[in-house]
Every structure is written in structure tokens, then in C-alpha cells.
Amino acid sequence: MSRGSTVMGAIMWVFPVELVFGANHGLQNAVAVLNFAIYAEFAEAPPIRQSLLKSGPIANSAFPEKPADCNTISALSRPLVTLRHHSILFFDYTTTVERSSMSHQTIKLILLFCCATSSVMAQGLRVSSTVSDASRLDAQGREQVVANNFSLFQSGRVYDYVEAAGEVVMFDRVAKRFTVLNLDRNVYTTITFNELKRMLDARAPKTQQYIKELQAKKGSEAERITRMLTFQLHPVFETSYDAGSGALSLTSPSWKYSVSTQPWEDKEQLERYLEYTDWMAKLNFILHPSSMFPEPRLALNTELRKLDGRIPVIVQLDRRPDERMILRAEHQFVRNLTDHDRKLISGWNAAINSTATREMPFRSYQETILVSLRR
Numbered sequence: 001m002s003r004g005s006t007v008m009g010a011i012m013w014v015f016p017v018e019l020v021f022g023a024n025h026g027l028q029n030a031v032a033v034l035n036f037a038i039y040a041e042f043a044e045a046p047p048i049r050q051s052l053l054k055s056g057p058i059a060n061s062a063f064p065e066k067p068a069d070c071n072t073i074s075a076l077s078r079p080l081v082t083l084r085h086h087s088i089l090f091f092d093y094t095t096t097v098e099r100s101s102m103s104h105q106t107i108k109l110i111l112l113f114c115c116a117t118s119s120v121m122a123q124g125l126r127v128s129s130t131v132s133d134a135s136r137l138d139a140q141g142r143e144q145v146v147a148n149n150f151s152l153f154q155s156g157r158v159y160d161y162v163e164a165a166g167e168v169v170m171f172d173r174v175a176k177r178f179t180v181l182n183l184d185r186n187v188y189t190t191i192t193f194n195e196l197k198r199m200l201d202a203r204a205p206k207t208q209q210y211i212k213e214l215q216a217k218k219g220s221e222a223e224r225i226t227r228m229l230t231f232q233l234h235p236v237f238e239t240s241y242d243a244g245s246g247a248l249s250l251t252s253p254s255w256k257y258s259v260s261t262q263p264w265e266d267k268e269q270l271e272r273y274l275e276y277t278d279w280m281a282k283l284n285f286i287l288h289p290s291s292m293f294p295e296p297r298l299a300l301n302t303e304l305r306k307l308d309g310r311i312p313v314i315v316q317l318d319r320r321p322d323e324r325m326i327l328r329a330e331h332q333f334v335r336n337l338t339d340h341d342r343k344l345i346s347g348w349n350a351a352i353n354s355t356a357t358r359e360m361p362f363r364s365y366q367e368t369i370l371v372s373l374r375r
Helices: 017-021 026-042 071-076 193-217 220-233 267-287 295-306 339-353 362-374
Strands: 080-084 087-091 125-137 143-154 157-162 167-172 177-182 187-192 238-242 247-251 256-263 310-318 326-335
Touching: 125 267, 143 267, 143 339, 157 339, 167 267, 167 339, 177 267, 177 339, 177 362, 187 193, 187 267, 187 362, 193 220, 193 267, 220 295, 247 295, 256 295, 267 295, 267 310, 295 310
Parallel strands: none
Antiparallel strands: 080 087, 125 143, 125 326, 143 157, 157 167, 167 177, 177 187, 238 247, 247 256, 256 310, 310 326
8 A cells, every 4th residue: 555644634544552652542542532422412312322332331421430441442542543733543454654765864855836926725735744653663774654645725625635544624714614525435524613613612621520530540540641631631832943943842741842844935825724734633633532632733833823934844743751652744835736636626526516425414424434444
């Protein structure tokens, strides 16, 4: 398989979960529980309780007695990782991609600036991304590529595609909604920005309730999960920026962003990109159980906006010592879309409007995909 997964957009495959959250899956179980608890509050008749949670830990209470005992959620959140703009998602698949021309010691990024007189909405933008695991090397001393994807910006919309997932996420800033299209199953769903906001607003009190339950249990694992959930909900970073090198750093005891930036002349285009990554981080938490909270990425984007005209070309996330995890995303920005890009967009739009493609409620779509991944 030539393509792995994603970053800066749709679904990204691969990555042993032990590298990310440890063998007991404590944190991603906890986040998955929170996600399903939010879901239960908004769903009138949640069939996922029967189809996925047969053991009933959530059907009977807001949270399971022990995060590590939530076997069904654990099954949903093992070996596969998805990164959408540095949110971490886990599913039950594995795929491997060999790194080709990039060395782990020298990162070569090419920013292609094409002559453009039209606005960002008309000219378009392509963002190609590669994510590597910087925490361990292969036998040849190279970092393993765990994901790649591309996002196409055109006329107020962003189309985020990962071939391996067979899924396109369409961000429509004018209509204020996401459309998620699964090409393999000929189904799609939509969720508005307001719906996302309502679900995210419901998360804080449930997270605080869960933290209280963890604190009552005590123990090193409960303390670790409590610390990480608290930080993700209200992240606090120390920020530094080197204007000479364009290096931005956001640090905390167990969550560090190291970002390399380059000048980008079109500030409107840059803001559209950051706006998109803001909303994508929010979508990931709601769409995929066990994805990380959006707040750390939102904090990073806030600092990027302060740089006034610099775009992130390398973003490294270091989660040590709480997690054995160092992921590096490398982004290539190219102004203007190719004819092939435009054909892809036309095909995806046609699929949405086709009678062969069935629309599903958001939660039904989520359940269908999660059940299929679990098999």
C-alpha cells in the first residue's frame, strides 16, 4: 500500500498503540468513555449501546467503574492511530509505509509560490502532509512514516482526503458545517458547527465528573489520566519564539510543540488554513471516540496567529514523559490546484449528489464506521 494515513486532515493509519498511550490503553479508554457519554446525552435512541457496548458499562452509568475494564471501548481504540491536525484517534487496523526520499536527519520542505493575482478563494491551495514517528527508528536508522494525506482548499471549502481510509472530510465555512463522505460505503453525513459546539460544551462537566471519580480511586495510573485530562481541557503552555530561525515552542511538563515556520505572503490564505485546523480539531473529538481534546491544538493556532504571516511547515508533538510519543508532521504548501485536484473535487461533489450515495444521521454514520473497523 502506497499511502498510510493522515495529518492535517482525514484518517491516518498505523502506529502501535503501545507507543502512544501504553499497554493498558488507560487514557484513550477514558477519552472514549467521555465521548460516548456526550453522545448518550444527544442521542434519543442510541443503538450503539446495543451494537458496541454489549457489556453495558455506559448504559448503566455515566462512566465505567474502571477505564481499563471497558473492553468494548478498548477494542475500538487499539492499534490504529488517526491524526487530524494532531488529534490522536485509535482504531483496529495496521498498515506500514516506507519513507522514501526524506532523511530523518535532514527534512527537506519545498514551498512552491506560484504567481497569483486572484484571491485565496479563487486560486486554491494544496497542503500535502507526512507524519513520522520520531520516537523510534527502523533497522536502517530511519524514522517510520506513519501517515500522509492532502487537503484541497477551493472556494471557501476544504476537501481532506486519505485514500487508505476511503473517506473525504469536507469543511464548508460558508454553510458552517462538515460533510463526511465514505467512498467505500457510498454514505455521507453532515454536522453543523453549532452541533459540534453543543457537544463540546457538554464535555466539560462530564470530564470534571470523571476526574472526581478518578481522584477517588487514587493510584499512579488514575493520577496520570487525571493530570492529562485536566491539562487537555485547560492547557497552559510556556511559549517562546525565535524570530531569526522562525522556531516556535509551546512547552508544558508533558506536552511540547516544536514548530518550524516560514513566511507566507497571503495572510488571508493563512487565516483560512488556521481556521480549518481549528474546526478539524473539534470535529475529531466528536467524530472519533478516544481522539484527544482540541484545546492544545487551538492553543498552538492562537500562537501561530500572533506571528503574523508565518505558516507551520514542521510541527513536532512530544508527549514525554507521560507518554512515549514523538510525532513529527511535515507540510508542503502549494498555491493553486492542479487539473487533477479539481477533478477529484468534482467527483466528490458528484458523489454527494448521486442517488447511489445515502445520507445518514451523524451518529449512525459514526456507529457504522466504528463497527466496521472493529470487525
